[in-house]
Amino acid sequence: MKNIVLVGMMGSGKSTLSHLLCQKTGYVIVDTDELIEKDSQISISEIFELYGEAHFRGLETSLLKHLEVENSIISTGGGMVILDENRNYLKGLGTVFYLKGSITTLMSRLTDQTDHRPLLSKNELKKQLETLLNTREDLYSDVADYTIHIDGKTADDIISEIYTILSDLDYKFIK
Ligand code: S3P
Numbered sequence: 001m002k003n004i005v006l007v008g009m010m011g012s013g014k015s016t017l018s019h020l021l022c023q024k025t026g027y028v029i030v031d032t033d034e035l036i037e038k039d040s041q042i043s044i045s046e047i048f049e050l051y052g053e054a055h056f057r058g059l060e061t062s063l064l065k066h067l068e069v070e071n072s073i074i075s076t077g078g079g080m081v082i083l084d085e086n087r088n089y090l091k092g093l094g095t096v097f098y099l100k101g102s103i104t105t106l107m108s109r110l111t112d113q114t115d116h117r118p119l120l121s122k123n124e125l126k127k128q129l130e131t132l133l134n135t136r137e138d139l140y141s142d143v144a145d146y147t148i149h150i151d152g153k154t155a156d157d158i159i160s161e162i163y164t165i166l167s168d169l170d171y172k173f174i175k
């Protein structure tokens with residue numbers, strides 16, 4: 001299927017980039033976190049608090065399993081790659097881009113944004129990000145067709161890179 005799939009850590013810019021890609025390509029945004037919140041009628045923080053992380057991961061799998069979309073930009077939650085099953089679904093959905101950033105870049109974007117993120121806290125942000133990235137780095141690389149380095153680049157730089165790759169792959173855009 002010819003969708004655009006964005007994976008990467010919290011703070012890697014998946015949401016911002018999916019909005020810019022939407023403007024540039026005319027593709028529709030499918031944000032997995034938003035869909036889960038909509039279906040559950042509660043926030044992700046509340047899902048973690050009430051039912052735990054494993055339950056949330058199950059919701060992510062179930063969403064991917066039933067996702068039948070075309071011409072879409074699929075913006076995934078940072079932990080979507082953890083389960084083997086999820087990575088297989090993602091690979092089947094389209095071209096997967098790993099937005100790869102250093103801990104310094106991720107930290108600079110997340111410092112004031114830990115409140116609604118169940119796996120992060122302001123005081124231990126660096127350590128938490130390092131632990132998550134250590135366990136996930138290989139999984140992001142495994143699922144990705146392309147790794148896009150985000151450090152020191154503007155959103156426009158990154159969008160151009162992705163757009164060029166997709167054009168070479170013969171993606172037909174709506175805009
Ligand atoms: C998570 C990332 C979040 C959200 C949840 C768990 C993670 O999404 O799915 O809080 O495990 O990295 P974003 O990466 O869009 O912030």
